[in-house]
Amino acid sequence: MLPTSDLLNRLSESATLKMTQLSRELAAKGVDVISLSIGQPDFHAPQHIVEAAKKALDAGYDGYSPVAGYQNLREAICTKLKRDNQLDYTPNQIVVSTGAKQSLANIFLCFLNEGDEVIIPAPYWVSYPEQVKMCNATPIYIETSVESDFKITPEQLEAAITPRTKFIVYSSPCNPSGTIYSKDELAGLVKVLEKYPEIIIVSDEIYEHINYIGEHYSIAQFPSVKDRTVVVNGQAKGYAMPGWRIGYIAAPLYIAKACDKLQGQTTSGTNSVAQIATIEALLGDQTPTKEMRVAFEKRRDLVLSMLNEIPNVKCNIPDGAFYIFPDLSAYFGKSYNGEIINDSDDLCLFLLNVGHVAAVAGSGFGAPNCIRFSYAASESVLKEAFTRVKDALQKLA
């Protein structure tokens, strides 16, 4: 058997995808599992977007697109960035990729060398540290807690910066905590970053449209850092198009050019039909996106009230995204049928095997006291799921 590469050996398996696979396996054995593990909307892509894809198929969009995406798609992305975020970009600053996951990997692979550091506030999306490790670079975590709504302070940011810091990467709204940085909070972080002009900011805004507290604010809207910010976004969440695999960056030109070059040797341009449909998604009717946000907010309220009925649960109020990330560490050290629950991984397996609810352990997100539940499911499914969670937790003694 071939030994695997050093690169592969540095990686952990994706915690989100692993739990999703485990729950699929249990379901295949006939167990009625409720999966709140993978983060994807339970809605279908809006019909006008589906129609645009059908038209694109009939119109013969079979060929390779330019590596960075069709010109008219990149123009539509610039229009969206101006309309929604008051940001000016030109199409040559946009690179469209096979999901925001690839957008992020492109950035890191293009600029990181061994020994470079990337600041990652925890909790973070599972793939950030793994992609950084793929490049032989070092993730530098900043710890937060449920008490501070999982937000970092300017002082913490400054303390994490070293001469080797190349990037800071975070998502707002945050996967997994739902935390959103306000304009004022971002201003505090920008003040620190102004002192370190060599650091590039990677702002993952894929949950932009799933926001329960008002306007989305992008750090790129601060003129002092716009020229060294990469905005990452995509169609998976707000437009319910995860499997269409469209993500993109808006970046300083040299970063866009680098990502274009790398992508030209890996995947080339992403799916042509999905690209054409994305133009409709971005420029067409935005009502379905707004309706999905309203539905997610109702579900957020529902799961929050159900979780609050369970003893010994500490939880922030998620302001966006579609995850709830309670601290369940009060249950560590308890046991069921002689098996001790030592940590969030054990607790997740217990909830899966005994409660038949799949979630993802906080360990994969850098917050080992917590567990992530996706509430992108119908209200009746969520009611059943959190009743099961409550019943299962009561079995621990």
Ligand code: PMP
């Ligand atoms: N960033 C965050 C914060 C995410 O939750 C996800 C999950 N899908 C991604 C990026 C990757 O998205 P995509 O499906 O577009 O690759």
Ligand code: GLU
């Ligand atoms: N981003 C989603 C999640 O966090 C999809 C799975 C993944 O790509 O990690 O569950």
